[in-house]
Amino acid sequence: MARVAVVTGGTRGIGSAIARALKAAGHTVAANYAGNDEAAARFKSETGIAVYKWDVGDAGACADGLARVAADLGPVDVLVNNAGITRDGMFHRMNLEQWQAVIRTNLDSMFTMTRPVIEGMRERGFGRIINISSINGQKGQMGQSNYSAAKAGVIGFTKALAQENAAKGVTVNCICPGYIDTDMVAAVPEDVLKKIIAGIPVGRLGRAEEIAAAVVYLASDAAAFATGSVLTINGGQYIANG
Numbered sequence: 001m002a003r004v005a006v007v008t009g010g011t012r013g014i015g016s017a018i019a020r021a022l023k024a025a026g027h028t029v030a031a032n033y034a035g036n037d038e039a040a041a042r043f044k045s046e047t048g049i050a051v052y053k054w055d056v057g058d059a060g061a062c063a064d065g066l067a068r069v070a071a072d073l074g075p076v077d078v079l080v081n082n083a084g085i086t087r088d089g090m091f092h093r094m095n096l097e098q099w100q101a102v103i104r105t106n107l108d109s110m111f112t113m114t115r116p117v118i119e120g121m122r123e124r125g126f127g128r129i130i131n132i133s134s135i136n137g138q139k140g141q142m143g144q145s146n147y148s149a150a151k152a153g154v155i156g157f158t159k160a161l162a163q164e165n166a167a168k169g170v171t172v173n174c175i176c177p178g179y180i181d182t183d184m185v186a187a188v189p190e191d192v193l194k195k196i197i198a199g200i201p202v203g204r205l206g207r208a209e210e211i212a213a214a215v216v217y218l219a220s221d222a223a224a225f226a227t228g229s230v231l232t233i234n235g236g237q238y239i240a241n242g
């Protein structure tokens with residue numbers, strides 16, 4: 001059944017693949033983005049998907065943006081919390097701005113994006129919330145104490161929210177991608193990239209479309225019995241217990 005879906009960070013990288021896949025599955029999609037107007041315009045032209053600009057770490061902007069989506073497209077049934085940033089650095093050299101920027105965008109956004117839509121989902125008896133965490137939220141990563149903390153928090157948020165809303169027909173699940181072949185990963189120095197790939201048992205980077213396919217399933221009516229789950233998609237690089 002077609003639903004209205006919002007994808008944060010939805011005009012580039014993994015988010016773009018998710019938005020495209022949800023549209024192909026028949027959903028009406030709104031792609032949120034924060035700052036790259038050129039990429040957003042190109043994405044809209046290529047896909048016909050509506051784009052909306054706001055900062056997912058800003059509670060007021062999220063409430064206003066989601067209200068605009070609802071007015072334009074209808075109530076939000078599917079929310080994909082995908083937006084994220086990095087401000088890497090060893091912790092003993094990290095400053096407060098680096099810490100707070102990542103926590104704000106990657107973890108605070110779980111509240112600022114989900115809170116405005118959760119009551120409507122509960123009232124309608126249907127909702128799909130899919131949070132994108134990371135392999136580094138599961139195992140940690142040197143130089144990413146801020147990012148790892150935020151992404152680990154996303155997992156805890158998912159499990160708690162799933163329990164609160166299961167009886168209301170609202171499922172909450174989490175996907176932890178490994179290293180995916182996006183522009184961000186492609187910018188890594190070649191020697192570093194080779195070492196990363198050498199540590200992935202399947203011998204390659206993941207594809208954004210592989211993450212998107214999992215999102216499409218979790219957003220579907222067929223996934224009604226899946227909630228509170230943490231789906232690890234990393235080519236065997238890290239075998240998680242859940």
